[in-house]
Amino acid sequence: MKIGLAAIGIGGGARPATLRAIASAADATGFATLWMGQHVVLFDRHDSKYPYSERGEFSVPATTDWLDPFVALSATATVTGRIRLGTGICLVPQHNPLILAKQVASLDRLSGGRFALGSAGWPRSSPRSASPSRAVPSAPASTSR
Numbered sequence: 121m122k123i124g125l126a127a128i129g130i131g132g133g134a135r136p137a138t139l140r141a142i143a144s145a146a147d148a149t150g151f152a153t154l155w156m157g158q159h160v161v162l163f164d165r166h167d168s169k170y171p172y173s174e175r176g177e178f179s180v181p182a183t184t185d186w187l188d189p190f191v192a193l194s195a196t197a198t199v200t201g202r203i204r205l206g207t208g209i210c211l212v213p214q215h216n217p218l219i220l221a222k223q224v225a226s227l228d229r230l231s232g233g234r235f236a237l238g239s240a241g242w243p244r245s246s247p248r249s250a251s252p253s254r255a256v257p258s259a260p261a262s263t264s265r
Contacts, residue, residue, distance in 0.1 A: 124153030126208055128196075129187035130180065136195070139187070143196035147203040154196060155238070156189035157209035190223045197231035206236035 125146050129139055146154055159180075169176030180186070193205045205227070212220065228235040 122152035124155055124204075125151050126155040127157065128154055129156050129189065129192040131184050134185035134187050134192075139192060139195060140199050143203070144199050147200040151203055153204045153206055153236075154193070154200075155206050155208040156187070156193055158189050158207060158211050159186055159209075160211065160214055190227055193235065194227050194230050197227065197234070200234075201232075202234075204234045204236060205231050207238050210237060210239045212239045 125142070127133075128142055132138060133142060143154060164182045170178040173179060189207045189210070193207070196205060210220075224235065224237050
């Protein structure tokens with residue numbers, strides 16, 4: 121059986137020394153994976169119900185430190201050598217696809233091929249809160265010469 125550790129880089133785990141210590145200890149003690157989720161913005165209230173609690177509420181307050189998974193997992197890659205690293209949640213619609221591809225490839229390279237991109241998300245409003253179509257102008261179409 122393989123066991124993974126999730127939800128690193130959140131709250132007190134967002135401190136650099138804590139992140140390094142958790143990653144190093146998980147690697148040394150035989151955990152199979154380290155997982156991080158992604159939330160660009162946390163809100164006090166949501167229009168949709170959180171599907172993983174009886175009351176339908178997300179239990180992480182909006183003021184909680186929540187590291188970017190690509191930055192934090194890159195840091196953990198430098199202090200680990202065996203454990204696989206992954207995003208349990210990557211809000212793909214919030215990313216420019218070329219930049220996301222570069223981040224994923226860079227993290228996979230830094231980790232020696234140990235990175236896995238997972239994508240899912242909640243709430244339903246997440247893609248609208250930070251849509252790249254609002255933040256990143258589209259590139260002009262290329263022409264062949």
